[in-house]
Amino acid sequence: MLINLRTKVISITVGILFLAMGVLTILSTNLFKREYSKVLIENGFVIGRNLEIQLDRLLRLGIYIKDLIGFDEQCKSIVEEYSYISYAMIADLDGIILFHSDPIQRGKTITEEAALKAIRSVEESVYISSLDDDKYQSMVIPILNPYGEHIAAAIIGFPMELIVEATTRLVNYSIWIALVSFGIAILFLVFSLSLWVTNPLRKLMDAIQEIREKGVLTARVNVKSRDEIGQLASTFDNMTEELQKTTTSIDNLNREVVERKKAEEKYRIQFEGALDAIFVADAETGILIDCNPAATILVGREKPELIGKHQSILHPPGRIIEGEFTKTFKEHLSKKKGQTIETQIITKNGEVREVAIKASLLEIEGIKVMQGIFRDVTEQKRAEHRLQAAYAQLKETQDQLIQAEKLNAVGQLASGVAHEVKNPLGIILQGVSFLEKDVESKKAPETKDVLDTIKSNVHRADNIIRALVDFSRAGKLILEPQDISSVIESSLFLVDHKIKIANIKIIKELQKDLPKVLIDKNRIEQVLVNLFLNAIQSMTKEGKLFIRAYTTQLNMVKKGIGRRSEDIFRPGETAMIIEVEDTGIGISEKDLNRVFDPFFTTKGPRHGAGLGLAVTKNIIGMHSGLIEMQSKLGKGTKVIVILKLKKEAA
Amino acid sequence: MKKDKTNRTKRIMAIDDEEDFLKLVKLNLELNGRFKVFTLSGAEDIISHIYDFKPDLILMDLLMPGIKGLDACGMLKKDPRIKNIPIIVLSALDKDIDKHRAYEVGVVDFLSKPITAEELIDRIEKALAS
Numbered sequence: 001m002l003i004n005l006r007t008k009v010i011s012i013t014v015g016i017l018f019l020a021m022g023v024l025t026i027l028s029t030n031l032f033k034r035e036y037s038k039v040l041i042e043n044g045f046v047i048g049r050n051l052e053i054q055l056d057r058l059l060r061l062g063i064y065i066k067d068l069i070g071f072d073e074q075c076k077s078i079v080e081e082y083s084y085i086s087y088a089m090i091a092d093l094d095g096i097i098l099f100h101s102d103p104i105q106r107g108k109t110i111t112e113e114a115a116l117k118a119i120r121s122v123e124e125s126v127y128i129s130s131l132d133d134d135k136y137q138s139m140v141i142p143i144l145n146p147y148g149e150h151i152a153a154a155i156i157g158f159p160m161e162l163i164v165e166a167t168t169r170l171v172n173y174s175i176w177i178a179l180v181s182f183g184i185a186i187l188f189l190v191f192s193l194s195l196w197v198t199n200p201l202r203k204l205m206d207a208i209q210e211i212r213e214k215g216v217l218t219a220r221v222n223v224k225s226r227d228e229i230g231q232l233a234s235t236f237d238n239m240t241e242e243l244q245k246t247t248t249s250i251d252n253l254n255r256e257v258v259e260r261k262k263a264e265e266k267y268r269i270q271f272e273g274a275l276d277a278i279f280v281a282d283a284e285t286g287i288l289i290d291c292n293p294a295a296t297i298l299v300g301r302e303k304p305e306l307i308g309k310h311q312s313i314l315h316p317p318g319r320i321i322e323g324e325f326t327k328t329f330k331e332h333l334s335k336k337k338g339q340t341i342e343t344q345i346i347t348k349n350g351e352v353r354e355v356a357i358k359a360s361l362l363e364i365e366g367i368k369v370m371q372g373i374f375r376d377v378t379e380q381k382r383a384e385h386r387l388q389a390a391y392a393q394l395k396e397t398q399d400q401l402i403q404a405e406k407l408n409a410v411g412q413l414a415s416g417v418a419h420e421v422k423n424p425l426g427i428i429l430q431g432v433s434f435l436e437k438d439v440e441s442k443k444a445p446e447t448k449d450v451l452d453t454i455k456s457n458v459h460r461a462d463n464i465i466r467a468l469v470d471f472s473r474a475g476k477l478i479l480e481p482q483d484i485s486s487v488i489e490s491s492l493f494l495v496d497h498k499i500k501i502a503n504i505k506i507i508k509e510l511q512k513d514l515p516k517v518l519i520d521k522n523r524i525e526q527v528l529v530n531l532f533l534n535a536i537q538s539m540t541k542e543g544k545l546f547i548r549a550y551t552t553q554l555n556m557v558k559k560g561i562g563r564r565s566e567d568i569f570r571p572g573e574t575a576m577i578i579e580v581e582d583t584g585i586g587i588s589e590k591d592l593n594r595v596f597d598p599f600f601t602t603k604g605p606r607h608g609a610g611l612g613l614a615v616t617k618n619i620i621g622m623h624s625g626l627i628e629m630q631s632k633l634g635k636g637t638k639v640i641v642i643l644k645l646k647k648e649a650a
Numbered sequence: 651m652k653k654d655k656t657n658r659t660k661r662i663m664a665i666d667d668e669e670d671f672l673k674l675v676k677l678n679l680e681l682n683g684r685f686k687v688f689t690l691s692g693a694e695d696i697i698s699h700i701y702d703f704k705p706d707l708i709l710m711d712l713l714m715p716g717i718k719g720l721d722a723c724g725m726l727k728k729d730p731r732i733k734n735i736p737i738i739v740l741s742a743l744d745k746d747i748d749k750h751r752a753y754e755v756g757v758v759d760f761l762s763k764p765i766t767a768e769e770l771i772d773r774i775e776k777a778l779a780s
Contacts, residue, residue, distance in 0.1 A: 418742065419713055419742040419743060420742075421742075422742030422744075422762070422763045422764060423668050423671065423742045423763060425763060425764035426668075426742065426763030426764040426765065427668060427670045427671045427674060427764075428764065429763075429764035429765060429766055429767075430671060430674035430675055430677075430678055430764075430765075430767060431674050432766075433674075433678050433766050433767030433768065434674055434677050434678050434681065434767065436767075437678070437681050437767075455766070458764050459764075462764055466744070469745075522746070
């Protein structure tokens with residue numbers, strides 16, 4: 001392109017030069033031709049006049065022209081002297097050649113009209129004659145005799161070719177000079193073009209190229225010249241600098257835009273993908289303007305059902321009102337930070353769920369909006385409740401455990417001191433025995449009564465010690481597969497006399513083919529005796545004692561059977577049930593909760609230490625069984641014992 | 651000793667570290683009129699005393715300072731001239747394991763303190779009758 005430009009400039013220049021040269025050549029050739037012929041003609045005239053003067057001098061001597069001899073020599077000498085002169089002659093008005101530089105021509109007659117006309121003219125004139133295909137320029141000078149009569153004419157001629165040759169020579173010469181000059185001029189042109197135009201232009205081009213292709217806006221042309229190109233370059237540099245500045249600011253702007261887009265995209269991704277429900281509402285009106293998929297899941301509504309609605313649609317009626325929303329908004333404005341509210345939301349199908357809302361104020365496109373991040377804490381709350389319940393249970397268990405530990409300690413202590421207490425009791429009883437014998441002879445009924453009292457209280461003390469030791473016995477059970485029916489029979493046998501005294505009817509409902517159950521026979525006997533005795537004592541007259549034993553599949557462990565029931569029995573497990581039911585006085589609901597507590601008794605101090613059921617429960621617990629008591633005042637009491645049916649026992 | 655089912659006075663040897671208990675047991679049994687009681691406050695030299703006293707039945711406490719009742723029983727059961735004398739344990743202990751051990755050694759009965767004189771005499775007579 002650059003080369004093209006130079007080529008163009010040079011071509012145009014060369015073209016113009018050649019055109020000028022051509023015109024100039026033509027013009028100068030004609031001019032030269034004319035001027036040169038004028039000079040030659042003038043010279044011819046001068047030479048002719050000389051010849052005329054020489055002739056005139058002779059004529060003035062009074063020699064008749066036709067008498068002159070040897071004037072041919074004069075003519076000849078002129079031709080010899082002036083090389084370019086072809087001929088010199090004198091002709092009379094008839095055209096007869098009187099004298100000629102070539103003597104052969106003397107006497108010949110000129111017939112050419114133009115020549116004759118010129119010869120006969122009294123004025124000096126010229127004409128062009130053709131001779132042997134050559135053209136000659138002839139100058140004619142009239143010759144007058146001393147009388148002033150026109151008698152002849154001196155004719156000087158030179159070939160026209162002379163002018164053409166000279167002109168040609170000149171033209172050739174001019175062309176050569178012109179060509180050389182052109183060459184030099186073109187070289188100079190090329191050089192100056194390069195120096196002042198193409199190089200700066202190339203620099204400019206390079207700079208443009210660099211900017212265009214590489215985007216390097218630091219590129220500068222640095223042309224110092226003061227011409228238009230210099231100005232162009234500096235303007236370009238300024239422009240580039242401006243462009244650079246603009247580009248930098250555009251770049252910054254673009255970067256900002258890209259970053260903002262990225263941030264927006266990031267927000268959008270977070271918004272759409274958030275596990276928490278996010279609602280965006282107009283801060284002024286409370287109208288919902290956006291929500292994420294988690295939000296639609298939370299409230300069970302599609303997005304179109306929510307957008308455009310007031311945010312109160314999210315909450316159970318009366319829970320969060322517009323005022324509270326505004327309050328949050330105001331607080332947010334003053335504190336400049338989000339605050340978490342725990343509240344409830346309502347789903348489309350009316351389910352109320354617990355949520356924690358973190359609200360924050362944002363500005364989106366000039367609109368103040370409240371963004372609420374809703375976290376469903378229903379399960380968390382439930383878990384908390386469960387945890388609290390579990391904790392309460394744990395606490396209760398712990399209390400029980402502490403109590404059990406205490407009792408265990410008491411039991412241990414009791415066990416340790418039992419021997420020490422039993423010995424003095426033994427002594428007292430022996431003493432009483434002796435005194436009874438002694439009193440018998442003396443017939444003192446009051447003393448006898450006192451001794452009876454002492455004796456019964458020794459037994460009472462002994463029973464307490466015994467029960468305490470029993471209670472503390474957490475030792476190993478001697479477990480053997482036992483037929484529960486026979487255990488019931490043997491236990492009944494132990495209380496047989498008391499049953500007879502109280503006139504109680506025993507009704508046994510024992511399932512046939514009961515499987516054997518893995519128990520410590522003595523301990524279970526202890527349990528059953530205890531239960532029978534309690535039943536007997538509760539019935540003042542002619543009561544009925546139901547004794548049932550059967551196996552059953554536990555559907556659901558009955559409420560109240562035991563707190564750890566789930567741990568002990570699984571639903572669907574088959575267990576052995578023993579029921580002891582009486583028609584006695586029953587136990588009040590208040591007391592029913594405490595019957596298994598150690599030292600709790602309703603019978604008064606004479607009848608026991610209040611450890612019977614505590615020991616019973618302990619023994620059943622050691623068998624991984626459960627014991628439950630149901631009772632109604634005045635109707636009777638039912639004790640249910642559930643024992644595990646182990647595989648080994650089956 | 652040969653078994654004697656006649657109504658002659660039976661000789662009872664009671665070993666216990668509780669002097670008061672021994673005193674009252676002796677009083678109660680002898681008051682009955684059919685028993686002669688010899689008491690020992692420990693099981694030391696028990697064999698020589700048995701040789702001397704020749705008891706028809708021995709009442710043995712278990713927890714005593716020095717030789718324990720069960721060890722003493724074991725010793726007696728090794729002596730061919732003594733081993734047939736019935737021994738009744740009369741102790742403040744009443745755990746099953748104590749009873750089990752006692753029966754293993756060869757005692758005929760196990761009585762827990764406190765006990766009335768009537769029951770004691772009843773059990774002694776049952777032991778002597780068997």
